[in-house]
Amino acid sequence: MGFFKRSRNQSVEVKGLGSSLIARRLDDVRAAPTGSAVVWQKGEQELVYCFHPGPYQVDVTPFAAAPEIGLRLRFVIEANPRVSQQRFDLYLFSEAAEELGLADLGAAAQGALQHELAQGGLELPPCTSLEEWHAFRAGLNQLLYTRFGVTVDDCVPVDLGDSIDYAAVLRVRATAPVSAPAPACPSAGEGAVRSVPAPAAVDRAADARALRRLFLELPALTGGIRLLILPKGRDTFQSHQAILQRLSLLALSVGSMPSLEWHTPDQPLESAQQLRRIAHSQAAAVALDEAWALLAQLQMQSLAPWLERADEADRILANLEYHLSQRRIAYVDQDEQPLERREPKL
Amino acid sequence: MTPTMLTAHALPASAECRCVLADGRVLTVTASRRPRANRADVKCVVTGAPAISERMQEVVRLARHTESRFDSRDQVVLGMDIVPAAEERGWELAAVLADRKVRGLPPFALAAATSTASSAGAAEHRATEIAAATAVSKARPRATSPASVAPDSPAPGVPRLYAYGWSDAWHLGRVTGQPAQAAVRAARHLAPEDQFIAGDDGSADQAPQAGVTLISHLGALSGHADPSAAVSSARAWFPLHSGGINDTLSWVEVSVYPLEGPGVDEESTIAAPGLDLTVLNTLRQTLSAARHFDGKGLGRWRTVVRFAQPRFQGESYQLALVMADRLARGREFVPRGRLIASGCSSAWHAGRVDTVEGREPKLELILKQAAGGDRVLLPQAWQAALPEQYQKALKARGASLACISQIGMI
Numbered sequence: 001m002g003f004f005k006r007s008r009n010q011s012v013e014v015k016g017l018g019s020s021l022i023a024r025r026l027d028d029v030r031a032a033p034t035g036s037a038v039v040w041q042k043g044e045q046e047l048v049y050c051f052h053p054g055p056y057q058v059d060v061t062p063f064a065a066a067p068e069i070g071l072r073l074r075f076v077i078e079a080n081p082r083v084s085q086q087r088f089d090l091y092l093f094s095e096a097a098e099e100l101g102l103a104d105l106g107a108a109a110q111g112a113l114q115h116e117l118a119q120g121g122l123e124l125p126p127c128t129s130l131e132e133w134h135a136f137r138a139g140l141n142q143l144l145y146t147r148f149g150v151t152v153d154d155c156v157p158v159d160l161g162d163s164i165d166y167a168a169v170l171r172v173r174a175t176a177p178v179s180a181p182a183p184a185c186p187s188a189g190e191g192a193v194r195s196v197p198a199p200a201a202v203d204r205a206a207d208a209r210a211l212r213r214l215f216l217e218l219p220a221l222t223g224g225i226r227l228l229i230l231p232k233g234r235d236t237f238q239s240h241q242a243i244l245q246r247l248s249l250l251a252l253s254v255g256s257m258p259s260l261e262w263h264t265p266d267q268p269l270e271s272a273q274q275l276r277r278i279a280h281s282q283a284a285a286v287a288l289d290e291a292w293a294l295l296a297q298l299q300m301q302s303l304a305p306w307l308e309r310a311d312e313a314d315r316i317l318a319n320l321e322y323h324l325s326q327r328r329i330a331y332v333d334q335d336e337q338p339l340e341r342r343e344p345k346l
Numbered sequence: 347m348t349p350t351m352l353t354a355h356a357l358p359a360s361a362e363c364r365c366v367l368a369d370g371r372v373l374t375v376t377a378s379r380r381p382r383a384n385r386a387d388v389k390c391v392v393t394g395a396p397a398i399s400e401r402m403q404e405v406v407r408l409a410r411h412t413e414s415r416f417d418s419r420d421q422v423v424l425g426m427d428i429v430p431a432a433e434e435r436g437w438e439l440a441a442v443l444a445d446r447k448v449r450g451l452p453p454f455a456l457a458a459a460t461s462t463a464s465s466a467g468a469a470e471h472r473a474t475e476i477a478a479a480t481a482v483s484k485a486r487p488r489a490t491s492p493a494s495v496a497p498d499s500p501a502p503g504v505p506r507l508y509a510y511g512w513s514d515a516w517h518l519g520r521v522t523g524q525p526a527q528a529a530v531r532a533a534r535h536l537a538p539e540d541q542f543i544a545g546d547d548g549s550a551d552q553a554p555q556a557g558v559t560l561i562s563h564l565g566a567l568s569g570h571a572d573p574s575a576a577v578s579s580a581r582a583w584f585p586l587h588s589g590g591i592n593d594t595l596s597w598v599e600v601s602v603y604p605l606e607g608p609g610v611d612e613e614s615t616i617a618a619p620g621l622d623l624t625v626l627n628t629l630r631q632t633l634s635a636a637r638h639f640d641g642k643g644l645g646r647w648r649t650v651v652r653f654a655q656p657r658f659q660g661e662s663y664q665l666a667l668v669m670a671d672r673l674a675r676g677r678e679f680v681p682r683g684r685l686i687a688s689g690c691s692s693a694w695h696a697g698r699v700d701t702v703e704g705r706e707p708k709l710e711l712i713l714k715q716a717a718g719g720d721r722v723l724l725p726q727a728w729q730a731a732l733p734e735q736y737q738k739a740l741k742a743r744g745a746s747l748a749c750i751s752q753i754g755m756i
Contacts, residue, residue: 062679063679063680064573065570065571065573065673065676065680066673066676066677066678066679066680067676068642068675068676068677069676069677069678069679115414117682118414118415118682119414119415120682120719123682123746124679125679125681125682125721125746125748126669126672126673126678126679126680126681126685126721126723127669127723127748127750127753127754127755128679128748128755129748129750132746132748133755157755159641159642159677161641161642161677166578166675166676166677167604167605167646167647168604170576170577170578170603170604171576171604173574173575173576174576174603283416287416314419315417315419318417318418318419319416319417319418321418322418323418
């Protein structure tokens with residue numbers, strides 16, 4: 001093992017760590033650079049990462065339609081002594097590849113922020129008042145901590161007009177041909193998975209990544225929801241219990257998910273069906289992101305709005321259940337036309 | 347679904363959207379929601395026309411790609427009362443809007459409460475409505491088959507939704523159509539309170555007719571710019587007070603595209619077809635002064651301004667105009683729904699917002715029309731005189747309010 005033989009003198013420099021690079025996977029733990037923290041996950045494959053706690057600074061655009069106004073975030077990676085597994089460690093093991101660059105985390109944070117603003121979980125309206133800004137800041141801090149495990153210590157609105165020229169963006173759009181292709185085969189039965197355009201080639205790694213995320217993160221998410229402090233009352237208790245039960249069943253479903261390529265033993269699945277399965281596992285990962293964002297909201301204001309949020313929780317869980325069940329199904333007849341109606345008569 | 351996951355859906359169980367076809371007949375698309383129960387997400391019923399029902403399903407599914415929120419719990423059943431001609435495509439927009447309306451998406455969020463909620467105590471009003479709606483849906487858990495619903499004329503005063511438009515790129519939310527002809531055909535059927543949404547073919551240089559909302563993509567219903575278009579157009583709404591029953595929320599649209607070569611006088615790059623010269627001059631001065639305040643606004647854009655209703659008096663549209671301009675230029679936070687503003691200024695170059703007249707009727711109108719996600723901006727001077735509970739009532743409808751003395755952050 002040799003973890004404890006590490007001597008400070010031996011350590012090497014990793015280029016960019018602490019500025020443009022946040023974390024990096026290590027093949028040899030003794031090669032951890034000075035000033036960085038090391039985390040490892042034991043399992044069949046041992047994974048070791050070193051990361052620099054920061055601080056880092058990154059600009060994000062809260063609205064895709066307003067590219068010239070942004071937010072400048074400064075964040076650090078801090079350990080919370082009260083939890084057994086740090087959220088940032090889980091993020092590294094679950095989502096980071098060989099390296100986690102500042103740009104990667106910035107893009108992921110921007111995606112989470114834009115999605116949450118579009119859904120209405122966070123509000124950043126025009127002519128934001130001071131009160132609304134504080135509410136937004138609190139929500140943003142909680143979202144980024146719950147989702148990525150980073151602690152935002154400063155966030156200011158910035159004018160990105162110097163780096164991004166919206167007029168130039170529009171000029172490019174005017175000259176470029178309309179390229180966005182129609183989503184694949186939208187009329188084909190249940191194959192119409194939204195928001196995830198079907199990739200052209202079978203991308204097994206994408207499916208594996210999505211399922212790995214679900215496998216690792218669903219138990220942690222369940223733990224977070226279990227620990228929520230809720231108002232007293234029978235309805236609250238029962239809906240809380242129901243959510244926990246459904247999450248456990250979802251984790252079970254992910255743990256027993258059939259492999260991508262096989263219809264039955266010895267019978268490979270055709271590639272169109274594999275693409276359908278991949279699209280559904282990726283859509284399930286999107287629903288997982290929404291569940292983290294919802295957990296952040298519930299952690300913020302756990303008292304009043306529980307029953308209001310219960311509908312949102314129900315929607316997210318129903319989406320997860322739907323996508324996982326579709327991922328599980330080996331075969332959906334895509335030629336089945338809606339002409340021959342075989343729906344149950346009510 | 348577990349019975350404990352109770353929720354009060356403030357959504358209507360069914361919604362209608364009408365379409366006056368090219369042959370003059372009125373087609374009604376009826377959408378209803380029911381639990382999904384492992385069925386298809388969209389089901390379309392057009393008796394005797396399988397090809398059209400298939401096309402309708404495809405259109406609705408493609409248009410759903412522009413939405414950010416996915417809900418697998420409901421099935422939407424769409425039906426038409428009459429069969430349109432095979433080459434007719436104007437009903438496509440009606441199908442898409444009916445599908446959005448029944449799921450309560452913007453700009454139809456809480457549309458059911460819009461017509462009846464009065465100025466004060468709208469929150470309680472809405473609560474009772476929800477209770478009534480859930481009671482009704484419990485009593486009749488199964489929606490009647492949409493094909494069998496007769497297109498009877500509803501009680502007068504209940505606004506109906508008309509639409510005409512089609513698209514070859516529904517997944518991008520683009521809409522086109524023949525607005526001029528469609529408006530002429532629909533004029534016979536439209537009551538004053540009805541809403542008519544038509545796809546814009548871009549040919550209309552003249553101002554659109556009153557009561558017709560032209561859209562070139564679906565996001566324009568909330569005033570948002572088309573994310574794939576080379577011209578950035580944003581809309582903002584302002585209350586148009588004309589003495590009581592004719593009060594409406596009217597929109598102003600600012601379209602910008604890059605200016606070739608610098609060194610042009612800012613005011614000469616701003617055009618507004620169909621406007622009086624005096625109004626045009628004020629508008630040009632307003633926009634160039636507000637861009638001066640912005641810092642990076644001058645000398646970059648060629649601008650076209652359109653109004654839903656080009657004949658009006660007063661200057662309270664200015665705040666809406668300035669905000670639409672900032673949204674179109676991509677330099678302002680984007681509201682989830684519409685931006686509703688009233689205010690003017692004698693010093694736009696300093697970003698100041700002054701008060702305007704007609705406070706009471708405008709406040710009442712805004713509260714009546716506000717929907718989920720809307721952002722209301724009013725002059726700071728109105729803050730002290732807001733009716734009690736006004737802010738709460740707006741919040742209950744999902745809208746937010748700010749009384750501002752300056753544009754920009756805080």
